[in-house]
Structure formats: C-alpha cells, structure tokens
Amino acid sequence: MTAGAIYALIALGYTLVYGVLRLINFAHSEIFMIGIFASLFAIDGLGIDVTDSPKTGLTLALTLGAVMVVAMLTSGFLAVAIERIAYRPLRRRGAPRLAALITAIGVSLFLQELFAARYGREFLGFPRVLEKRKLFTFQGADVRSDKVLVIVAAVVLALALERFVARSRLGRGIRATAQDAETAALMGVNIDRVVMLTFFLGGVLAGAAGTLYGVFFESARYDIGFLPGIKAFTAAVLGGIGNIRGALLGGILLGLLEKWGATVLGGEWTDVFAFTVLVVVLMFRPTGLLGESLGRSRA
Amino acid sequence: MLLELSDVRVHYGKVEALRGISLTVDEGEIVTLIGGNGAGKSTTLKTISGLRPVTSGTIHFEGRSVVDTPAHKLVERGLSHAPEGRGIFPGMTVVENLEMGAYARKGGRSMVTAELDRVYGLFPRLLERRSQPGGTLSGGEQQMLAIGRALMAGPKLLLLDEPSMGLAPMLVAQIFDIITEINRQGTTILLVEQNAAQALRRAHRAYVLETGRIVRSDTAAALLDDESVKAAYLGGDISPDDPEASGTPG
Numbered sequence A: 001m002t003a004g005a006i007y008a009l010i011a012l013g014y015t016l017v018y019g020v021l022r023l024i025n026f027a028h029s030e031i032f033m034i035g036i037f038a039s040l041f042a043i044d045g046l047g048i049d050v051t052d053s054p055k056t057g058l059t060l061a062l063t064l065g066a067v068m069v070v071a072m073l074t075s076g077f078l079a080v081a082i083e084r085i086a087y088r089p090l091r092r093r094g095a096p097r098l099a100a101l102i103t104a105i106g107v108s109l110f111l112q113e114l115f116a117a118r119y120g121r122e123f124l125g126f127p128r129v130l131e132k133r134k135l136f137t138f139q140g141a142d143v144r145s146d147k148v149l150v151i152v153a154a155v156v157l158a159l160a161l162e163r164f165v166a167r168s169r170l171g172r173g174i175r176a177t178a179q180d181a182e183t184a185a186l187m188g189v190n191i192d193r194v195v196m197l198t199f200f201l202g203g204v205l206a207g208a209a210g211t212l213y214g215v216f217f218e219s220a221r222y223d224i225g226f227l228p229g230i231k232a233f234t235a236a237v238l239g240g241i242g243n244i245r246g247a248l249l250g251g252i253l254l255g256l257l258e259k260w261g262a263t264v265l266g267g268e269w270t271d272v273f274a275f276t277v278l279v280v281v282l283m284f285r286p287t288g289l290l291g292e293s294l295g296r297s298r299a
Numbered sequence B: 001m002l003l004e005l006s007d008v009r010v011h012y013g014k015v016e017a018l019r020g021i022s023l024t025v026d027e028g029e030i031v032t033l034i035g036g037n038g039a040g041k042s043t044t045l046k047t048i049s050g051l052r053p054v055t056s057g058t059i060h061f062e063g064r065s066v067v068d069t070p071a072h073k074l075v076e077r078g079l080s081h082a083p084e085g086r087g088i089f090p091g092m093t094v095v096e097n098l099e100m101g102a103y104a105r106k107g108g109r110s111m112v113t114a115e116l117d118r119v120y121g122l123f124p125r126l127l128e129r130r131s132q133p134g135g136t137l138s139g140g141e142q143q144m145l146a147i148g149r150a151l152m153a154g155p156k157l158l159l160l161d162e163p164s165m166g167l168a169p170m171l172v173a174q175i176f177d178i179i180t181e182i183n184r185q186g187t188t189i190l191l192v193e194q195n196a197a198q199a200l201r202r203a204h205r206a207y208v209l210e211t212g213r214i215v216r217s218d219t220a221a222a223l224l225d226d227e228s229v230k231a232a233y234l235g236g237d238i239s240p241d242d243p244e245a246s247g248t249p250g
Helices: A002-021 A028-045 A057-092 A097-119 A145-167 A169-179 A181-186 A191-217 A226-239 A244-265 A267-284 B041-048 B071-077 B094-101 B108-122 B124-128 B139-151 B169-184 B196-202 B220-225 B227-233
Strands: A134-138 A141-144 B003-012 B015-025 B030-035 B056-061 B079-082 B157-161 B188-193 B205-210 B213-219
Touching: A002 A028, A002 A057, A002 A145, A002 A169, A002 A191, A002 A226, A002 A244, A028 A057, A028 A097, A028 A191, A028 A226, A057 A097, A057 A145, A057 A191, A134 A145, A141 A145, A145 A169, A145 A191, A145 A244, A169 A181, A169 A191, A169 B094, A181 A191, A181 B071, A226 A244, A226 A267, A244 A267, B003 B041, B015 B030, B015 B041, B015 B213, B030 B041, B030 B169, B030 B196, B041 B056, B041 B079, B041 B157, B041 B188, B071 B079, B079 B139, B094 B108, B094 B139, B108 B124, B108 B139, B108 B169, B124 B139, B139 B157, B139 B169, B169 B188, B169 B196, B188 B196, B196 B220, B205 B220, B213 B220, B220 B227
Parallel strands: B030 B188, B030 B205, B079 B157, B157 B188
Antiparallel strands: A134 A141, B003 B015, B003 B056, B205 B213
C-alpha cells in the first residue's frame, strides 16, 4: 500500500505526458530518482545527521515540507528542461513517435550514468527523519506512523492534481489539448505552454514521490528509479494510461496486489506477480481498468 | 479590408497544396470558397488561422501581417475558426466546450455568461444539452456547438469549414439560416463549402478553388448563374440536398 501510493504519484507523470503527447516518457523514472537525491541533499542541507533522532510533530511537518518543496521544484524544472532540450526539437520537426521514445530511453540512461559517475554505484543512506512507530494493529498487520504519513501525503497530492486538471483554466487547457491539440490551439490554448506545464506537474509529483520514497526506504542510488518507474508505468497502464484516476487506482491496486502476492508466494515473487497481473488485466481489458484517455475522462 | 491573402503558397512536404492564393474579405461580408475535394479549401482556412506554415506570400488581418503569428494568438485578435470535422472535445460537456471558445478572452465570468446567452439564443438546442458530453451529440448538434464555440471568442472574422458536412437537408438549411443571422448581427464570415448551391445563395462573393489555385471569383449571384460553375459544382441541379455534400457519419 505504501509502495502503491508512491507508484500512483509517479504514474500520474506518465499519464499526464502520455495524455497530451502520446509519449511514454521513459526518463520519468530518473526524474523520480533525482527527486530522491534532491531530498537527500536537502536533508543534509538542513543539517540533519545520521545520529539525530527522528523528528516528530511540527518539526517533522516543517522538515518534510521543506525537503519536499526542494525535491518537487528540482524534479519539476528538470522535467521541463528535458522536454525543452530533448523532446521539443523533435516535435518541431515532426519526427515520428518512435524517435521520441528512443530519445526518452536515451535521456533515462544518460541521467543514470551521470549520477553513477558523480555519486558512485553504491547505496547512499538517509538519516532517519520519519519515526517508525507502531500506531495500532489492524487484522494482524501493524499500522506504522511512517506508512500512514506516506500514504496520506501521496493521496492528498494526487487528488490535488486531479482537482487542478478538472477545475482550473489551465487544467481545462490540458484536457482540451489531450483531446484535440489543433482545435485547442484554435481556442487560444498555447500548446507549447500546456506541454511544459504537464511535464512540470508530472515532475513535481515525481519529486514529491522521491521525498516520500527517500524518507521511507532511506536509501538512494543512480538506478533506484528504474524499478519503481517501471512499476508506476505498469500502474498507469493498468488503470488506463492517459487517465488520471486510472493512475491513482492502478498505483494503489498494484501496491496491494504485489504485497498480497508476496505474502502468498513469498517475497521473491513480488515482481513476477505484479507483472503477471498486468498481462492478465490487459488480455481482458486492453485499455486498462478505467480505459479512458485524459481528455475523455470527465475527471 | 479585414483579411487579405496575396499569392499564398503552402506545402505539405514536397507537395504544393496552395499554389498562390490571393483573396480578400471585407468587413460585413459573407465570402465563400467553393471547390471539389482536395482543392485546398480547408488548407486555406488552416493557413489563415495559423495552423499551417506559409511557404511564401502574405496574409494581412486588419492591415497587420499574421504570417508568423501562432494560432493561439490569432484568436485574441478576433479571428475564430470552426474547423473541419467540427473538433468537438468529446469528453467535455456542451458548456465546457463553449467555455473553451472563450479561453483566450479577458473579461471574466460576466463576459462568458453574456456570450453563452447569445449562443443559446442562436442555438436553443445547446441550452437543452448543456450538461451532456460533446461526444454524445448528434452531427447537427455538434455543428451548432462548433459554430457556437467559435462565436464565444467574440470574433471579427469567423472561418467556417464545411458546416453542412454530413447533415440532413433540413438541418443544412437551418445551419445556413443561422450563419446568415450571425452575419446580420455583425460578424464577417469566410465560409468553405462543398454544398456550393447553398453557399452561393447565402454569400455576397465567392471564389472557386481548383487544385490549389483560384480559378474564378465573382459575386455569389453571378457564379450561381454561371453555366460552367453549374456544371462543375452544382450538378445542374441546385437543390439544397446536394448528394456530394454528405460526408463523414455523424
């Protein structure tokens, strides 16, 4: 469930960009990875040390808030930069979608290796920020304070995005562009700005996911984004790619299913189980569970 | 002169779609472009509204060059385009679609409400359907929505691309009545049509397009009586239910 909430946040970035550009932004997992690194550096920057005791109450809220803002902005602007440098020139020249896809994979590998070269290939540990206190036991499972916090934060952010796209003027511009970009331009929507905004929003959420992942799992490495990224992509497809609520549902569902699979089959089967579920769902519902595009969803 | 195109050329890849189009539209007019499939009618409109890049030639709107102005800027200047195939946002309700038409406008809620009232006045049907998703409307209703949405921008010049396409004859007449009414209320109209008979009856002036070139231009009445135009575009029969006009399903 904790992992699922994080998948959902990352999945929103895949879904937003896909909805508007029909592009699977494979570099999104690295935008998330850099969100984790940014969180680590922000925690260091606040002078928090491994010997410090975990934060509680207001201090925790302020610390987490500050760290998250740093990670969100870093990832958000990084996503925008990737779009400007790597994808926009291709769009301008009317390059086929496959070219953009290969570029995305290239950007992903570039960023991974950049971070490997700069920060090494070993895990970097996080100081403990979140207290891992048992709150109560529910049906034999421990409900821990850090888990609750991660899930609540992720769901609040995801719902905030959903409301933004559904209600705001810019959100309406995003939906119009997803449904029919040319007509949206005729209505006065600046398509380039909408594309930039979707990358920014996706990046911001991936940054927030990076903070939550970082303080929960307490480690960072150049390739740490890969598996959560692929899982989040799976979650987006599972829910129906291009669909905001689908990404949320897919993320949470995938998190729960893989946990359940791990319990029944054993931990080493987690990933096998998760991807088997994906294949089975797609066999029966090729467009995913909610199966609508970003544009069509009334969300 | 509200709009002036001078020797406009447009390419799709290596294919020259417009081979030097020159035309003018004066304030208050209905001007129509008629011609067969692939003559370049839609391309002309898309080029005017900034969706297609110009290879050479000039386009002036209210005396200012708009050749390099992106589409989303032209709406603000008073040029509104109801595109071919209507371009309804299927997942948005009728109201949301209409409000998209006013996306570029400054003037707040009261302006949007006033424009909505005007559009509902022209198309009472849209008021009935206002909370229905655009994708569930019939072809005729979608066409009303496309025109209504274009009006929401408060245009000086309205570009209409095949408003009669795929509609039953009764509806075609109704749509053209409303187009005439919109013009009477003060909006200049550049109309692209395959239903040449109806278009020529409603327009003041007309241009005939063939393979990217303008081959005739005259008053609409003169072209309506012209034998060669009759033979080529009116099928010798000027009934409103032009069989050629039925296009995509609805």
